[in-house]
Amino acid sequence: MDDTQAGVLNTIEELVASMKHKPGALLPILHGIQDHFGYIPDPAIEIIASHLRYTAADVHGVISFYHYFRSERPGRHVIEICRAEACQAQGGREFERHVREKLNIGLDQTTPNQDISLKAVYCLGNCATGPSIRVGDQIKGRMSPAKFDRLVDELTTFKLELK
Structure with a gap:
């Protein structure tokens, strides 16, 4: 040891x-x-x-x-994607599909470079501005594929630390 x-x-x-x-x-x-x-x-x-x-x-x-607990080390950034009904009504399923394709991982997985882990949550309390995600302590609403792509570029290119 x-x-x-x-x-x-x-x-x-x-x-x-x-x-x-x-x-x-x-x-x-x-x-x-x-x-x-x-x-x-x-x-x-x-x-x-x-x-x-x-x-x-x-x-x-x-x-x-408990879905909260992880048995594997998460990526540098954990992106939680809301799957609640309000976000689904605002295009959340299509948005989630884009997120998984962009990152090339599924829910509860981490990118090979250990930059990003993707996790499902079932309400972020941001229902009026869905679809929503949380990155670190920040909730981001009205997400679109373009906004998500820019966020991922910032997180991975500039090694931005969200607190």
């Missing part, structure tokens, strides 16, 4: 130990780990299971049940 792996394991141990005594600790622990790493690394499952006296299958089941 190299220093990086040891550091990951130590960080997971610390996060779990700091929250394991909370009521219903599993979800706060998973959120804490994902907030720290951007996803739930595989070694976290055994560590969590050991501390909480669950089986690894129990922990994995919770991770796989």
Whole structure:
């Protein structure tokens, strides 16, 4: 085991130990780990299971049940595309088709260069201006294929960091 792996394991141990005594600790622990790493690394499952006296299958089941949790490192930018009815009524299905073709990936996938991950969400609370997406903390409405293409160009060409 190299220093990086040891550091990951130590960080997971610390996060779990700091929250394991909370009521219903599993979800706060998973959120804490994902907030720290951007996803739930595989070694976290055994560590969590050991501390909480669950089986690894129990922990994995919770991770796989909730769409929020990721088991793989996301791209530098996560684009969430709204699939709710209001966005669909504003051309969301055609827009989503364009997004998948432009990025050449499906939902819950990441571009080969690790720049962009695509995720489905079912309401961004921006119903009046659909179709909508969220990139980082920014919600963008009235999206069109042309606006999306410009956004992707900015994200990938200039390595723009949205906060």
